[in-house]
Amino acid sequence: MESPSQSKAGGQRPPGNSRFPWKVFFQRSPSAVFVLGANRRLRYANPAWESLTGKSFAALRGTRISATRESASPLWKVLAPPLEVWNGSVLQVRRARPEAEFGPPWWDISFVPLAQPHGNAVIGFLTQVGETPEKQAFREPEALATARAEHAKQFTLELFAGNTPAMQRLRDLLRTAAIVDAPVWIYGGTGTGKGTAARAIHHLGPHREKPFVALDCKALQPYLIEQLAFGRGGFATSRAVGTLLLKSPECLSKDLQAKFAVWCEATHAPRFVCSSAKQPWLLVQEGFAIEAFSAKLSTLEIGIPPLMDRFDELPCIVNRMGVVECEESVWPALLAHSWPGNFRELRAAVLEASRNASGGTIRAEHLPTFVRERKLASDSPTFTMKPLVDAMEKFERETIESALGHSGWNLKLAAERLGISKAVLAKRMKALEIES
Amino acid sequence: MKGSLPQILIFAFDDWLSNQLREAAAERRWLIHEVRRLDSFRTAIAEVRTRVIVVQLERAEAGEIYAAIVQLLKIQPETPIVIVSDTKVPEVERAEWAARWFDLGARFVMFPPLTRAILEDAVVGLMGNAE
Numbered sequence: 001m002e003s004p005s006q007s008k009a010g011g012q013r014p015p016g017n018s019r020f021p022w023k024v025f026f027q028r029s030p031s032a033v034f035v036l037g038a039n040r041r042l043r044y045a046n047p048a049w050e051s052l053t054g055k056s057f058a059a060l061r062g063t064r065i066s067a068t069r070e071s072a073s074p075l076w077k078v079l080a081p082p083l084e085v086w087n088g089s090v091l092q093v094r095r096a097r098p099e100a101e102f103g104p105p106w107w108d109i110s111f112v113p114l115a116q117p118h119g120n121a122v123i124g125f126l127t128q129v130g131e132t133p134e135k136q137a138f139r140e141p142e143a144l145a146t147a148r149a150e151h152a153k154q155f156t157l158e159l160f161a162g163n164t165p166a167m168q169r170l171r172d173l174l175r176t177a178a179i180v181d182a183p184v185w186i187y188g189g190t191g192t193g194k195g196t197a198a199r200a201i202h203h204l205g206p207h208r209e210k211p212f213v214a215l216d217c218k219a220l221q222p223y224l225i226e227q228l229a230f231g232r233g234g235f236a237t238s239r240a241v242g243t244l245l246l247k248s249p250e251c252l253s254k255d256l257q258a259k260f261a262v263w264c265e266a267t268h269a270p271r272f273v274c275s276s277a278k279q280p281w282l283l284v285q286e287g288f289a290i291e292a293f294s295a296k297l298s299t300l301e302i303g304i305p306p307l308m309d310r311f312d313e314l315p316c317i318v319n320r321m322g323v324v325e326c327e328e329s330v331w332p333a334l335l336a337h338s339w340p341g342n343f344r345e346l347r348a349a350v351l352e353a354s355r356n357a358s359g360g361t362i363r364a365e366h367l368p369t370f371v372r373e374r375k376l377a378s379d380s381p382t383f384t385m386k387p388l389v390d391a392m393e394k395f396e397r398e399t400i401e402s403a404l405g406h407s408g409w410n411l412k413l414a415a416e417r418l419g420i421s422k423a424v425l426a427k428r429m430k431a432l433e434i435e436s
Numbered sequence: 437m438k439g440s441l442p443q444i445l446i447f448a449f450d451d452w453l454s455n456q457l458r459e460a461a462a463e464r465r466w467l468i469h470e471v472r473r474l475d476s477f478r479t480a481i482a483e484v485r486t487r488v489i490v491v492q493l494e495r496a497e498a499g500e501i502y503a504a505i506v507q508l509l510k511i512q513p514e515t516p517i518v519i520v521s522d523t524k525v526p527e528v529e530r531a532e533w534a535a536r537w538f539d540l541g542a543r544f545v546m547f548p549p550l551t552r553a554i555l556e557d558a559v560v561g562l563m564g565n566a567e
Contacts, residue, residue: 138532143499148539151506211539219516219565220544221557228545233530240535344514351511 038119178204188304191344210242
C-alpha cells in the first residue's frame with residue numbers, strides 16, 4: 001500500500017508547508033504518538049506516550065527500536081514496527097504490554113510509514129485496550145470454593161511421613177520449596193507421588209489462596225496445552241493460577257518450552273513446578289528439553305524416593321490409604337512384590353483388596369492375583385533365580401539325555417527324535433560334556 | 437470380553453458429547469457409558485473399568501457434581517476428568533473458571549463453542565495415558 005506522503009513527488013514537503021508545526025499537534029494530543037526515523041531510531045514521542053509507557057522521551061531519544069536484537073528491551077520489542085511497515089504498508093497490530101507479557105492489557109499500535117529521501121520513517125499511534133486484571137472481579141460460587149477446600153485437605157506433608165533420613169530430607173526440601181517461591185523441578189519414578197508433592201508445596205506456600213493447575217503434557221497434545229496456557233482466555237492472560245504444574249514437560253515442543261520459560265519470568269506469573277521421571281539436566285542432555293527451560297524452571301530440584309526404599313514404613317503407608325484393618329499375613333505378601341508402579345500401584349492393589357474384603361479386614365486372599373502369585377513364588381522351596389544361560393543348558397542336557405535314553409544311546413535315532421542332524425547332536429554332546 | 441473393555445463415562449444432559457466420541461471409542465474398542473441423572477453418575481463413577489470421566493456441568497446441579505468429583509478423587513485420585521462448560525463464559529473469566537476446575541482435579545476443561553476435534557483429542561490422549 002502506498003502511503004499518503006509517497007504521492008508527493010520525491011517525498012519532498014509541499015510548498016508553503018516547510019514550517020508546519022506538526023509537533024504541536026502531537027504534543028498536546030491525548031493519544032500516544034511516536035516517530036521513528038528511517039534508521040529505526042526514536043525521533044519523537046509525545047507526553048501521552050511517556051505517560052503510557054512510563055518512560056522519558058528525553059532519556060530515550062535516538063535509541064534504536066528493534067525486535068530482533070538480543071539486547072532489545074521488552075518495550076522495544078512491543079513498539080518495533082513489522083517489516084511490512086518499513087516496506088511502505090500501513091498496519092495495525094495488537095501486542096501485550098511489556099509488563100503484561102501476554103495481556104491483558106494490550107496495546108493497539110497503528111503504524112503509518114512516511115516516505116523520506118533515505119527510506120521510510122514511521123509514525124506510531126498507541127492506545128491501550130483490555131482491562132487490567134486487578135479491575136476484574138471474579139466471584140467464585142460457594143459450592144465450588146467448598147469443594148476445592150475439601151479436595152485440598154488431602155494434600156499435607158504427612159503423606160510423606162517416615163523416619164528414614166531420605167524421607168526427613170524430602171520433607172525438609174518440600175518445606176523449603178514452599179517458602180522460597182522459586183520454580184521447582186520434582187523427579188522420580190512412575191507413581192512415586194510427584195503430583196502430590198507439588199500440591200503439598202502449593203498448599204504450604206504463598207500462592208495457596210489461588211488455584212493449583214496441573215497440565216499433563218504427556219496425555220494432552222501440545223496444541224491443547226498451548227490453548228489452555230496461551231490461547232484466548234488462557235492462563236497466561238490472567239492472574240488466576242497460583243501454582244502451575246507441568247507434568248512430563250519433556251513432551252512439550254521446544255517452542256512451547258521457550259514460551260513457558262518466558263512466562264515464568266513475567267511479573268505476575270504463577271509459581272512453576274515441573275515433574276518428570278528424569279532430572280532436568282538429563283532431559284537436556286538427551287535432547288528432550290531446551291536449556292533455557294530447564295535452567296529457569298529448576299531452581300530447586302527435589303527427588304522422590306521409590307516405594308522400595310520405604311518398605312519399613314509400609315504398614316503406615318497402607319493405613320494412610322484409609323484401610324480399616326489388615327491381617328498380619330498381608331504384610332509379607334506386600335513386601336514380596338517390588339512395586340515398580342510405586343504408590344499408584346500399591347493404592348490400586350489396596351483398593352482392590354479392600355473391595356474384595358467388602359470394606360472389612362483385609363486378608364492375604366483379598367489381595368490382587370499378581371501380588372499373591374509373587375508371594376507364592378518367593379515362598380516355593382524349589383524357586384531359585386538362576387542365570388538364563390544355566391537354565392537353558394540344564395534344559396538342553398536333560399532333553400538330549402532323554403532322547404538318547406529312549407533311543408538306546410543310538411546317536412542317529414536320537415538325532416531324528418530331536419529333529420537335528422547327527423553332526424549337530426554330536427557337537428552339542430561334546431559341548432555339554434555328555435559321554436556317548 | 438465386554439466387561440473388561442476400558443470405558444468412558446459421560447455425564448451430560450443430552451447426547452451431543454457421546455455422539456462426538458462414539459466414532460473414536462469404536463475405533464479403539466472402548467465403551468461409552470452415558471448417564472443423565474446425578475444418582476446414576478454417583479453409582480457409575482465407582483466402576484473400576486472407567487478410565488476417563490467427561491462431565492457436562494449444569495449450573496443447577498453444579499454443587500452436587502463438585503461434591504461427587506471430590507469424593508471420587510479421594511478414592512481414585514488418578515481418574516482423569518474432563519469438565520465441559522454448558523454455558524458461554526466471557527473471555528476474561530475463562531481462566532478463572534478453568535483454573536478452579538483444574539484445582540478441583542480436572543485434567544482438561546472446555547468452553548463453548550465446543551468442537552469435536554478438541555474433545556476427541558483430549559479424551560483419546562487421557563484414555564491412552566490411563567491405559
